[in-house]
Amino acid sequence: MTAHATPEQPGPEPADAPDPHDPAAGTVSERPSPPVWSAAEAHDVWSEQGADGGAGAQDWLQGPVEPRPEPPTDELPVAEPAPESSAPAAPLAAAPDAATGQIDAPTAPDVEPDRDPESGEHWHVVDQPLGADPQSADTQNAAPQVAAPQPGAAQAGTVPSGMPPVAGAPSTRPAEDHALPADARRDTAGADPRDGRTSEDGAAAAQRMPHRPPHRPSQPGATAAHHDEAPAAPSRPADLAPAPPARPGGPLSATLELLAPHLRPQRPALATGGTTLVLGTIALALAPLALRGGLDAASSAGAGPSAALPAAIGLAAAALIGVGLRAIAATSLDGAGSRSATGLRSRLLHHLHRLSPGRDIEDLEGAATPLLEDVASLRELVGRAGPRLLGAVIALVTLLITVLVIAPALAPVPILAAVLAAVVSILAGRSGARRETAARTDAAALADTAQELLAATRTVQSYGLEDRAAGTLAEVGARAARSRSAARRGRVLGLAAHSLVGAAGAVAVLLLAGAQPGGPSAGDLVVVLAATLAAVPLAGAIVRSRAEIAAAVAAASGLSDLLSRTAAIGEPPRTLGVGRLRGEVVFSAITAHSERGPRFDGISVVIPAGQRVALMDRSGAEASALLSYLLRFDQPETGRVLLDRYDTRSLSLADLRGALAVVQREPALFSETVRENIRAGRPEADDLEVAEAARRSGADVLHSELPSGYETLLVRRGAALTDGRRRRIAIARALLRDAPVVLLDRADAELAPRERAEVLAALDALGEGRTVLIHSRDPETVRGADRVLWFEDGRLVEDGHPDRLADDPDSRLATWLLEADDPEA
Secondary structure, three states, rough: EEEEEEEOOOOOOOOOOOOOOOOHHHHOOOOOOOOOHHHHHHHHHHHHHHOOOOOHHHHHHHOOOOOOOOOOOOOOOOOOOOOOOOOOOOOOOEEEOOOOOOEEOOOOOOOOOOEEOOOOOEEEEEEEEOOOOOOOOOOOOOOOOOOOOOOOOOOOOOOOOOOOOOOOOOOOOOOOOOOOHHHHOOOOOOOOOOOOOOOOHHHHHHOOOOOOOOOOOOOOOOOOOOOOOOOOOOOOOOHHHOOOOOOHHHHHHHHHHHHHHHHHHHHHHHHHHHHHHHHHHHHHHHHHHHHHHHHHHHHOOOOOOOOOHHHHHHHHHHHHHHHHHHHHHHHHHHHHHHHHHHHHHHHHHHHOOOOOEEEEEOOOHHHHHHHHHHHHHHHHHHHHHHHHHHHHHHHHHHHHHHHHHOOOHHOOHHHHHHHHHHHHHHHHHHHHHHHHHHHHHHHHHHHHHHEEEEEEEHHHHOOOHHHHHHHHHHHHHHHHHHHHHHHHHHHHHHHHHHHHHHHHHHHHHHHHHOOOOOOHHHHHHHHHHHHHHHHHHHHOOOOOOOHHHHHHHHHHHHHHHHHOOOOOOOOOOOOOOEOOOOOOEEEEEEEEOOEEEEEEEEEEEEEEOOOOEEEEOOHHHHHHHHHHHHHOOOOOOEEEEOOOEEHHHHOOOOOOOOOOOEEEEOOOOOEEEHHHHHOOOOEEEEEEEEEEEHHHHOOOOOOOHHOOHHHHHOOOHHHHOHHHHHHHHHHHHHHOOEEEEEEEEEEOOOOOOOOOHHHHHHHHHHHOOOOEEEEEEOOOHHOOOOOEEEEEEEEEEEEEEEHHHHHHOOOOOHHHHHHHOOOOO
């Protein structure tokens, strides 16, 4: 017996009517689908019921909407009273909590099984034998009709007894027709409200259809949004999104802004490092003054052996103090840079984990380069390159000021030497960079050529190409040697040019000192010579540090771009609090497109709690998309996904994903112990619960087989384990999560024959008493499901028990099973 629902007057329930909640009854009690109204009819009824608040008829037709994220508000809007009705509407949610502002709804709202939950109108259950023609004379006049499900499966597009209608879902239909009629789809997909319908037509429609209480915008004065309307897709891929506008102050200011949140906690270390760096550098730069005093004292007339002793002590003290302070500065600043890099890396990883691969960012694995190398560049900026540049500038300025004070006539020489050294460093750096790049390229080409020739050994032997291969390798090797020699020669020439600049400066100092009447003292001359010789390497260090800082600024720009990416799917502005969920899943009026055409064309599917459903299609794209919609990794263009009648867009991501357990073909194992990898399913679980989950999944064998049992550290994603062992650890993690809904995404694929039975048994244990959505290409797994949904060309074309569909030679499932059993058939 099956059941068809009609919105008739209340009547006695048939004595032999099956229990609508008994899954073993073989029948399904169904309530009428939401009315399919045209936009004009909705507009007329909307107007007659006196609705206001700025919402349109199409919004009212589609049901309640989520609050817009803008403008933000800290208070929930005051609910306006709904129009008077003969029967009270079922409550939709509990009152908001005054402290948190969230709505506490520990269970899904209950409804009476024989009453429409929105209008309060009674509806009648009409029994009909299974297989009867839904358009027979007994039921043809009962409107609207609900298609009869196949035994053991709930029909797509139908709603179980007691469930509120899914807003925006197409009307239910027989199994032979899983698509809405063209006119119905047009009316419910956003037809023009001004299509010429008269108010009399709308009034007549209002008399026919049950009352639907109007909704109002959640924000005062805001315009109501279409509930099923997804955010507009980006016009270009996420990786090609335009860069954010430049910030005032230039790239360096943007770099400091990026680092500021992580540098603030390091202010004591930065202050200590900066102070000791400045003082230590000044101490070392002023050390020649002590030498000057000693030389002048020793060369004066009548100076004794101890005349230079104070100067020697001062020189040694300045050197020791300078070196000690510089060591403290290096330790403090390097530690601050490392800790800041750690914080920035964690911040970046947390942000990347909020993005959806393929939607918000094309190449998520490619983000490992900025996560490691770019963050390391910023660490070097704080800990080494920045302090090195600061120290070189302070030392050079201190030396030049000292020369200007004690020998102003000779001051132009060290200044000119510093300028020439900077120019030489810039030119040598540019040419050296080109030579180094060419050397690396030719070295890589040599390695590739050697591997290529070795891999082609049989071909070389067969065609007698030994001499040709040797000549090719010799030619590539000679080119690599020339590039390497050129790079080395460039480095030597750069050092020679700096040495020539320093020597020329020293000669110029001596010539100028000899040409001056009276000349400088021996101490002054030594200070000027020391300043000239030191200015050359200091200028080179400034140029090299500037290049390192430029690289760090470029890295910061890339990191800022990554952090500026926003997740298209984020937390709702207000969330519904939920308790323990049963696991009922509804896909309502889902529409989505791919590059090849429509992926879903307004499909609606109800999956009761506790049912095992295999999602099938030719390529697997539709099954993967539905799992992504439920996990909110992606979202359809229109339509909704409901979990226990809660719109998943109104749940926090933590609550939603906490009700789901996922097992994939490639289990994600972390560089932690086996115990902690299992505990990741529920971090608060104790060791006994972890051991029980391992036992149920068969992963307890690892306790005896691994050297340290559950305390064995897994490295490189558990590469030392077999594929079956890795999956059993993932299944144990899902068992420990104890979620009402399980998603199996190719969890049974590519298993070794000796491990296959154990993994399938663990998957069966995971699915006991839970709703299971299966994406599989394994015939045994598909046949073990309670229900198979086959999607094709955007429509749900088959829905039923796998045994019934397999017995039908014209079904897609039967054809697929035949091809899977005999690929050559």
